[in-house]
Amino acid sequence: MSEKLVFRFDVSGNDFTSAGQASVQVKKNLRQLGFDNEIIRRVSIAMYEGEINMVIHAGGGVAEVHVCEEYIEIILDDHGPGIKDIEKAMQAGYSTASETIRSLGFGAGMGLPNMKKNSDEMKITSEVGVGTRIVMKINCKGTNE
């Protein structure tokens, strides 16, 4: 794999049933490419949390995964309400999720901290009323965390 591969997914915001499908596909692709299990696991968790967030908080968006030998980069873009206070949102336990979302098994305020924990670099840019962009990088060689 000398070239960089790019996987792109439209993440629907209307249908919770399909939330997580893009991450399932990425996991499958990375397995086929022969990546190390621990790397695949970290990418899977980081992307899945981000994908679910796009569905439940932002009405969907676009997910891109850039893959090369040295690193895997996950880029999540949405045109949702944006995050007013990123520092607060990053705190474990902080969540604005509704009761409905909680009854579906999410909304504990664990997602963003978990995304940070599982990536080597994470950058959030967000503007209220415009949208949110999250870029996570997982290095494939050398030290993790």
Added chain:
Amino acid sequence: MKISKMQELLDAKVLCCEENLGKHVYSAFGCDLMSDVLAYVTDQAVLLTGLVNPQVIRTALMMDMVCIVFVRSKEPNEEMINLAKENGIVMMSTNKTLYTTCGLLYSNGLVGTAEVEK
């Protein structure tokens, strides 16, 4: 613990991937909150839950879990069964509650995931 042993202890109905009943699980995690599964599960584990939706299967898949036990006689639909099948995840359903299910497995030697530090 062998998955087949869990099935016996819980008197559970196997819903898919019977061919994997011989696989082992090394710990268990019981809850209806997928956020916590994603944050705390670490090793080849079984998920015990009363929540039934496609995200349960996808969460287990992301965490490399090998088996899902639905408690309180809950059963997944065909779409969920197909997703588990594609990925070799054994699913079963028991009429016991989550508490009883955890108790039976724990007292027979299956430990929980590591303690959580604040």
